[in-house]
Amino acid sequence: MEYRSILVHLDGSERASACLDLALLVARHHGAHVTALFAPVTTDHESAWSITFDMGYRARTREDRRHELEHQFSSGLSQTELKGTWHTGARHAEHELLALAPFADLIVVGQSDPRDPEASLNNRLQARVTLAAGRPVLWVPYVGTYPTVGERVVIAWDAGQSATRALYDGLPFMRLATHTTLVTLNTEREGRIPGADIALVLARHGIDVEVTQLHTPPTVSVGDALLSRVDKLGSDLLVMGAYGHTRWKELVLGGVTQTMLGSMPVPVLMSH
Template identity: 45%
Template structure:
């Protein structure tokens, strides 16, 4: 298994350049094609027509949109050419969710950004990664909106709870895991005095991954519940020098969503390093 088709979400934020550079590095590593996706809102002409003398304003809004799109396209094409990577720039209307999801389903991996509450100008792009993970069923590599990440996937923390979502995430991340210098399978237990029979074994999935030539270590952490698990995973990843966290996304049952959904929200809100999620 490898990544041959990548989709990277682009916007006007400074973080978009970081996402693009990461996408190009992954494309170079796996020999992948890259689609740069710009999701642009289209102004409603009917709203402008209701304002006297607003025809000129509408024309200016359209001109600025096209100028912005051209600048982003030129940036994408230049970076792909410089990196000698096959790429295609794609611009879709923000209201056309069906087309956005359809194109995402053609990708082996989607690279998207963490929502930035301090950048209201990019509100139209907030939570695009979560939309694509849930609606398109593709793994999403979320990149924090702050920080510099010279490597992604050389040392990986794998959050393992034995569930469906974690399983999807592990096997969706297999190209990274097989090539990583080190993988740490982390299971997080509740109270330290919980019955041993209720514990989640990490050794079994570690053995499976080792058969894919992955370098694996198993680590059990104690005494974390609910959303606190997300903080524990991040602290562990940073302490062990990891540059990627692999974790299952939102669950499909109320119980799973209540427990591990909190982990997902914590990681998406406070991530300090890239996180690969599947659901």
């Protein structure tokens, strides 16, 4: 698989500009078509007070933000000589994203700023899309600038289904990377070197990978240990499986996934 079609979600927040810039950066490296979806996250039901006193102002603010981002998108396409399509969402953001997901090789979303009053709502939508879209999702942290992405890749590997999906979904990044490290999170089979089998598979794809094992003391969680390793290696992209499932009116995420979504130091490619 190659990234020839990239879908980026623009929620209208201040961080949406950085999210769009990173999507265009990835698209330039892979020669991809970019589809930008402007779809702010909204609640299903607005209160009467909001409708009466607040909705008009919020609508004007969103329209101004849409114009700003659409101009940034058009300028970015022109500067990078890429092709793209702009969509303004008419329905709930989750419905719009999932409707466009089957036609994207990669989906780009932004992690919400925890200081944003709507952060919980936004993160819930992004997590649901990650688990339900069936496509790899690249999360952009809510702080920081990222002039590079995918030059130094870290793969979180436990030989599980989601990790396997993420690894193969991340191949286009690894093919262009200057360095790739596979971090094993457990021992796959007694008597064999953890990660050796999948490293051999990557070698057949022409990818030279360094394999290292993550040892976590009882007082440190796997998620925190992985964050520390990413920082130590100077990575600019983490590839990992997204663990979790949805229930009726409930979203349940695995511990490592929850840690990453709350504290990601670099862009994170997730697959489920």
